[in-house]
Amino acid sequence: MKGIKQLAEQLNISIGTVSRALNGRPDVNEETRKRVLEAAAEFGYVPNQSGRSLRQGTTNAIGFMIESGGGIAGNSDNFFFGVFDGVQNVLSRHHLDLVVLPCSTDEDPAAYLQRMVTRRTVDAMIISATHRRDERIELLNKAQIPFIALGRSGTQGPHPWLDLDFEGVANRCIDRLVAKGHRRIAVGAPSNDINLSFVYLDGYMAALKRHGIAFDPKLVLRVASSEQGGYQLAHDLLAMEERPTAVVLVYELLALGLYRGLNEAGLVPGRDMAIIGFRESLVAKFLSPSLTCFRISLRDLGIALGESLLAAMPPYADIYPQGIVHRVWPMELVPGESDAMVIGD
């Protein structure tokens, strides 16, 4: 319909010159360039992406794979929506577009990613919710596709990643609780193999050691990463013979169920048991007593993610000279009343 050919013959100019004019090549008269640009605007001409991709071997699209069903972690609230916003802000500076690729619950994530990648429909990839051992990382490394992972992983490689500072979060949680006299501090963590649990637990154990507190494996409670998991956690905690005085959470929705479970047992968070939550979510703001948790600027995280990815893509590496990024993103403590209690008075 509205191809470069029609545009060219309307202008009585060869198709090659039109292309050069539109793409800002130097070897075209400035006046004809102006003519072309004006005609293109009026014509409503937008290059056919398939033709362009085929020729250049590049699609100007960056894929962001997510698990649509509400998969392993993170995708509650508008976590991802905020991140998308930041990523696209970066990409749009370079006429790149973000396409989000939701892997359905019916399909194997690695197979899905494989398909998306070998089809050459994106130039680079962002993956998230990394697992302890993540097949997707091996796959992307092998396929030589530029990518960045939102989240560390046990499966190493030279690939860039950006992750939240779960180790730091764990450390601050323990410091804060120990300062208030707590010695038996439980941790409620997702039972799946998402990597952030491992990172968090590393920080947890390091902090205990620093304070000279022996690590008790029984204090690590594995639950489903959902509100129900939090409810289960309440039950598990209350069933322990030596009940912990505090609990830290490794998934944002756990606080909901935990509050519910404690309330049902007639206990109130922050008085009968200290709680420090995870990421501040829409719900966290609402809980009563208010939940101590950690805040992230999602948009800024997305911007950093986008820039770090571009730094790993050859055409943009000189614009973003940070090299292969392995960065830990800070989280800001939001003090609440859920860990107000002091032990030992």
Add this chain to the structure above:
Amino acid sequence: MKGIKQLAEQLNISIGTVSRALNGRPDVNEETRKRVLEAAAEFGYVPNQSGRSLRQGTTNAIGFMIESGGGIAGNSDNFFFGVFDGVQNVLSRHHLDLVVLPCSTDEDPAAYLQRMVTRRTVDAMIISATHRRDERIELLNKAQIPFIALGRSGTQGPHPWLDLDFEGVANRCIDRLVAKGHRRIAVGAPSNDINLSFVYLDGYMAALKRHGIAFDPKLVLRVASSEQGGYQLAHDLLAMEERPTAVVLVYELLALGLYRGLNEAGLVPGRDMAIIGFRESLVAKFLSPSLTCFRISLRDLGIALGESLLAAMPPYADIYPQGIVHRVWPMELVPGESDAMVIGD
């Protein structure tokens, strides 16, 4: 690298035959087809999407535009994630893929959509969060791109849409409240021009009329579509000279702020003021007293959305013969305690 050409010469077969074999054409010997398929699998061959699109004029991708910044509505919890899952379930039956296109907060939605569409990177579009007057619909109609809207709109046209039954919801809310003796029923609705507010209010007014209750415009309170909006709503309600005995909500997060505001004023929902919420969200399950609200099966909604879109796409219209779908999707009442009070005893 791994094109059909390499595959062909490895098999000593012409490139045309390989293509026909892979695409299931009838005019190829079954034995050679088997050879080709096996070699392709071993070879790891996946067709280059750009080449294929260019030739066929079709991309095998369906776009789903969202507003990434946490835009106008719906995208709290994993509303969209659930819908994506259902849509992709349908699409995968036909080797189509869903690509989610997040419009950043920095860009004009209509311009973004225009760009995505004229670039021919998707075969069809799904748009959501439709406004009263929605430029995107005019644009898509003009561009002759198959699309479906998740949400009705004032800007009409022959395009298919699927919407939630907000009119029915409003009716059931009023019926339920009137049956318990309420006569002054306020409604808290988003102040922006998202279309669902208008639909809801139509139902609200129709129901009042049905019960012989005069409509009082002062009872329609416009607030921001956020938790803060709900908090504001509490203030507005309590500031009214003739305080309503009940309030119905047109956005899921409003309940959160409303509870908070009432609690701060020493009032308890369901005793001092009846509340019926909107969509059941993760938070709704947690509120206390429990919130009366409405449940949707997000995945089923997504499936219906996908099927209705395919019905509007020429190649699939005979498989999904429902024609141009204008369908209203039911929402299931989830009774809670937030509207338990009875007036007039």
Add this chain to the structure above:
DNA sequence: GCGAGTTCCGTAAACGTTTACGACGCTATA
């Protein structure tokens, strides 16, 4: 006034597919 350099533009190939068309060999029928 002539060669060298520069500026600008047209030509055509190439990207990886799909598919219309025709060719070939074989079988069945008259």
Add this chain to the structure above:
DNA sequence: TATAGCGTCGTAAACGTTTACGGAACTCGC
């Protein structure tokens, strides 16, 4: 045996771009 039909396959064009290459016109310095 000739012919029509069928099954199978190769050839080549086409999709819409970008870009290497070469050529024409013009400028400049001698």
